[in-house]
Amino acid sequence: MFKFAGLALLCPLLSFLVISFFTRKSDRLSAFVSIAAILGSLASSVMLFALVLSQPGNHELTTVWMKFPVNINIEFGFLLNPLSAVMLLVVTSVSFLVQVYSMGYMKGDPAFRKYYAFLSLFSFSMIGLVLANNFLEMYIFWEMVGLSSYLLIGHWYHKPEAAVAAKKAFVVTRFGDFGFLVAILILSAKTGTFNFLQLEGMLGGGILTSGMITLVALLMFAGAAGKSAQFPLHVWLPDAMEGPTPVSALIHAATMVAAGIYLVARAYFLFSMSETAMLVIAVIGCFTAFFAGSIALAQDDIKKILAYSTVSQLGYMMLALGVGGYTAGFFHLITHASFKALLFLTAGSLIHSLGTNNIWEMGGLFRKMRITAVTFLIGGLALAGVFPTSGYFSKDAILIQVFTSGHYILFAMSLATVGFTAFYMSRAFFVVFLSTEKFGKKHPHESPAVMWVPLVILSIFALGLGAWTNGFNALIFFGGPAHETEHDLFVPIVSSCVAFLSALLAWAIYQKRFAFLTALAPRFSAITTVLRNKYYIDEFYAFCVNRVLYVISNASAWVDRNVVDGAVNGTAYLVGASANVLRKIQTGRVQNYALGIFGGVVTLWLLFSMVK
């Protein structure tokens, strides 16, 4: 079993090294190496999954990474259980499909080899993160995932926007990681170990006070919130769309952004011990879902719509975990990975064909790009949670969980988010595919097979994963298996109605363009402006960095040059100045010295006689 884990981890690393050092000269060979490696990982993870299915439970392999004569356990190892096996399967399969798709999308890019090398590095880091058996190892790969994301967002580094976006992604997530690191420090100081299983046992034995557990959980959640783009650390994700679209699909929709969710799921034994932490997770998740969903309503860039939608869906997953819906939240991670990767790749297909991201410059593409259109529709339906797509099953599981947990405000907000989701997806679909043709002289064409085949495969998953609901529930659970929710039809019916009505509204506004609705638009202009500007959060952060951080930094530099160093130069000046004064005594004239000696003798004589 561990053989397969090791193989899954090492294949992409090997591919990264081979591309970096040996196949730099050849595009085809580099892509081939990378895809072969990820196929190896995919095959290993399928084997691993089969083995875990036959022997559920925890399997651990561990070695010492650094040894110290004190009570601390710094190790490196694998923890295999249904959670990691399923996550591994998601990561490797989406990586594989995206790498195949990229052959078409990135064809002719001058930095094609670099692109594949970094994709391999990403897969390696992400697989390591999934397999880790302790917090420290997870943190290590966690940071390396952040690095790969930085490198891939900045793929077109000569574009200033891409360079800035890459930097922003790295720094913003690092703020969250700071919390994660402090949480790790506290755990290590109190328990001397980072190991998940050992910690689970120790925490069960009450080694930490409940206040300490809450603190650790919240700090760790900061890390999760950074990676999974939860409010207020969500700002990097939409900007990350400057990267190539397949990267957005892989990293910023399906896998890396899910790492935060995975962390919370992995450390659920810790989070579930603190009611405060769980409540914070639920509230932040729900607010993020609502807030990002609303921003997505007013975006014109198709990738930005999908990016905010991702933030919003990640919010759902957090919400589910926060209200105790471990199984539901993680299931949504999986279905979301399939349909959001699908949507991004279809968006890539559109961008590839038309050379623009703006939905208003597309239009009427249904007949020109049938496969893209149909797969986009499937992805959209799944995202909106329409029966019988996979999204329906996972989203309703979350909604039911929220409803039964009794947080009715959160339920109302998540229901509103369902409406938002249906609205912005319908809007995108109508404008891009059904409205009048606007592409002018461009000749939109269906993408090559290497691109559309992955789309079809992902659509099958986006449609069919719902069938696995019961199997999944029996496999992945916290505590005991999720008890069969009695098929209360209230929540599904309400949410489906909300989704349908929103879609209808979008149809009326963007397809039919009813006059009375268009007339209403100016009344909402204030709201639209706020939404278009993403609630001015970016402006607020820009203010914090430019006005606060740089002011402090410049002030410190000034202090350093003028106060601290000023004292040094001042001392030197004082020495010089006093020497200048004192050297006037050294006249070199014997008479002066004789006068001095005489004066001294007289003074001494006077002093002595006074003392007597």
Add this chain to the structure above:
Amino acid sequence: MMATQFPYITAILATTLIGALVTILLPEKKHLAIKLTAVISSFITLVLSFILFLFFDRTANGFQFIEKTPWLPQIGITYHVGIDGIGLSMILLTGVIFFAGALISSHEFKPGGLLGAVGRPKEFFALLFILVAGVFGVFVSLDLFFLFLFYEMAVLPMYLLIAIWGTGKKEYSAMKLTLYLLLGSTFILVGILAIFFASGLKTFDWVSLNSIALPKNLQLFIFPLFFVGFGILAGLWPFHTWSPDGHASAPSAVSMLHAGVLMKLGAFGIIRVALPLLPYGAQVYCPFFASLTVVNIVYGALVALAQKDLKYVIAYSSVSHMGIVMFGICSLNSLGISGSVFQMFSHGVMTGLFFALVGCIYGRTHTRTLSEMGGLAKLAPFLAVAFSIGGLASLGLPGTSGFVAELLVLLGAFRAYPVLTVIAATGIVITAIYVLRVLQNIFFAGLKDRFVAPGAGHKGDHHHIEISDAVMAERWPLSILLALLVVLGVYPSLLINLINPGVTAILQKLGGPF
């Protein structure tokens, strides 16, 4: 047994001094011979340090490769040298940086190069050799007199090296650096003399002094002298201001040796002299000094963020990183001190890499102002990759040695000073911001029009500057340093297993490992 009886340590010291002598005796004009002497003797020291590394017994406690010869028995001075794992890791570091520095300076002495403009390679290398002999000497000395002697020997050549071959306001920087460091030496000298007289043993021998307990009052009096005296060289806030000016003015190899190795002498002095001889003083004063070192970390990073000159950014980042070294020492526990030694090694390699790279970049662009660069990754991909990996090590990214070092220091320090550690960790976030800012300014975003690929400019065109990627003479030293950063990041036990016994011995003086 033969292999371990050879006096390797004396051989290392002798190689550098003989190198200096040979260089001085060579004719002025024979540049190639001088460069060859430099590269070959630095290579011999590297090989010798590596042999020490191979033969060093990792399971044994105490010092190894000991050589002892009475020198002035009347006043208790002995030529007594030997190494533990801490000293050995520093020797390895010096060997690597010295070799890389010799290669880089040989390259810079080419006509039109940074050093070639000044000339006089003979004097340059002779001084460099003396400096390195001093550095090696401090790391192996087991006699306080020799330790001090070597310490001075390492500091003084710096004055000439900066004042003659430097750039910018070099005379001012050289003077400031030398006077400031001499001030530190005075403190150390007073401390050593106090120990000599108070111990009653009439000896400077470290081993004998280490075996007794000095009076507590004395410890309280001289621990701060040692900490500040050595701390000045290690860049302890607020005594650090010699370092940015000095580093900015010094030529590449001197900056490499200075920030890479010389600043470590300060931290090493604290670990070798102050902690084991004055354990009581350490316990009393370290919480206070810990807060100073946290200022180092955070303030150094903040000031680095505001710099416009590339060399000043690297210099202030050294101030910040040396803060991590001293913070680890102040934690007074196994994880913290091991992490601190690891950080000394890691930072030495990293900053050596940085200053070499700054030399490469400055030699090409003729500017060190960040805003005047941009987009260089297109023309010099190798330099871009090397700088990025160095930068990632600097911001403590896992997979590089910087991460292991920072992690260990933070783990150790958190056990002693939780709140200070959290504050120190914010410095690491700021480091990420300034490292990425520098990377973006030099290598990414749009290529400045002034810079063109070799051969793309017109003949006699002074507007355009041709930028080429690193040549072999630069690639080799850079690659060695890069490889070390990554290897130690992935397999830190290589060094940790070496360091741990030495640290444990110190902690036993402090009252047991904890």
